[in-house]
Amino acid sequence: MTAGYRPGPAVRLLVSAMDAYKLVFVEAAVARILSRAHPVRREGYDRTVVIERILAEADGVVSLTLRDPRGTPLPAWTPGAHLDVFLPSGRQRQYSLNGDPADRLRYRISIRRIAEGGGGSVELHDTMRVGDRLRIRGPRNAFPFIAAQSYFFVAGGIGITPILPMVAAAARSGKPWRLVYLGRSRACMPFLDELARWRGGELVVRPDDEFGPPDLTTVIDRVPADAAVYVCGPPPLMDSACRRVSELDPMSALHTERFSPLPVRDGVEFRIALRRTGRTVRVHAEESALTAIQRAIPGVAYSCRQGFCGTCKVRVVDGEVDHRDRLLADAERADSMLTCVSRSHGGDLTLDL
The missing domain is CATH 2.40.30.10 (Translation factors)
Incomplete structure (x- = not known):
């Protein structure tokens, strides 16, 4: 419109009608979008x-x-x-x-x-x-394989399973790699033949019955400065390997995955009232809430025991939670917890179990 133009009543009425129509149209479109099912199916289905x-x-x-x-x-x-x-x-x-x-x-x-x-x-x-x-x-994937100039892997026993495709990917990419593979004996260490087929890297196999219990200060004698480091295996091995890697290269890109739960740290004893079951269990300072609940409900659902899968998620009826998981959104933490890792923030809890 030109400067100074004042629309008459009929034009103003038409403009108002058009604005109202656009508002209704937009609101209806938004309502249709919000009413659709939105399963997040990129993964996890x-x-x-x-x-x-x-x-x-x-x-x-x-x-x-x-x-x-x-x-x-x-x-x-x-x-x-x-x-x-x-x-x-x-x-x-x-x-x-x-x-x-x-x-x-x-x-x-x-x-x-x-x-x-x-x-x-x-x-x-x-x-x-x-x-x-x-x-x-x-x-x-909670243990992603990243792009790097080289790779250093440490696997103990069945901890070789997530490492195996990483070694294959490193070999296919032409990047240097080194794998230290530990176990009780060659007979109980899977995929030795499969690993031996990959070229471009170094495979170090150290069964205990041939070399004795591993001295990681000797076995892990170097870590390339530009390497991504992946460690998977029993907790004592992982703890020792991670300490050794950090000694050799405090700035290393260190990635770990555990097949068993982490030990409870800074635990304080508390009680949990199980509302539906009608029982109260005592959670000792060195054990998880899940472990205590299993004494009252042996079949209670759980899986990873590390706070990332969500299987043991339960509704919190009363009490404040010390959340130690890697899964729940902020909105969920107000009334839910993962019993495998999370604890009381002080005082007792009441759970919908």
């Missing part, structure tokens, strides 16, 4: 797979090859990724993907049978057969 193959990899270790029952491609994954596996018993466990990421038709996971464990590995070893179906969730 469920599907059923069938066991195509079961292969003994070492003493006490088997690999399961999984595929879609219809033969359709499976979701892509990157080295370091894992699957949540839901067992027929109701148990949920996590296993690293260790096959070839380029093979979209199959996943491979490997399981060491631990008789004194929580029962998941025994169930998979003793009851699952070729042709059986499993429900899985994922892949998810």
